[in-house]
Amino acid sequence: MTKEPLGTVIARGVFERCPSCGQGKLFQSYLKPVNSCAVCGEQLGHIRADDGPAWLTILLTGHILAPFLLAIAPNNAWPDWVSMTVWPGAALLLALAILPRTKGIFIGLIWRAGSIGSEKQP
Numbered sequence: 001m002t003k004e005p006l007g008t009v010i011a012r013g014v015f016e017r018c019p020s021c022g023q024g025k026l027f028q029s030y031l032k033p034v035n036s037c038a039v040c041g042e043q044l045g046h047i048r049a050d051d052g053p054a055w056l057t058i059l060l061t062g063h064i065l066a067p068f069l070l071a072i073a074p075n076n077a078w079p080d081w082v083s084m085t086v087w088p089g090a091a092l093l094l095a096l097a098i099l100p101r102t103k104g105i106f107i108g109l110i111w112r113a114g115s116i117g118s119e120k121q122p
């Protein structure tokens with residue numbers, strides 16, 4: 001069995017697709033991976049990404065929002081309640097949008113590494 005290229009596996013994770021075939025859906029709900037791919041049958045449900053996706057999501061959310069915050073916040077006259085609603089709200093929405101994609105990336109990378117996953121006995 002040949003391994004898919006690293007970039008391909010990462011791209012499939014970003015688009016929440018099976019790391020093996022790129023066609024089947026990776027998640028059956030927001031963050032719950034399918035047990036096996038509906039297209040190619042690859043077993044994916046045993047792979048646990050743990051805290052990796054949360055770490056990458058926080059890293060990306062901060063780096064995406066920080067420039068906007070630094071550019072906009074010092075020069076605007078927003079009332080405090082607006083600032084305290086807009087910035088945390090933007091961070092929350094961005095994190096919710098990014099999290100399944102980073103989880104897809106981590107599942108793909110773990111799958112590509114050939115890890116058995118923490119839920120499957122060797």
Ligand SMILES: [Zn+2]
Binds near residue numbers: 018024
């Ligand atoms: Zn598949």
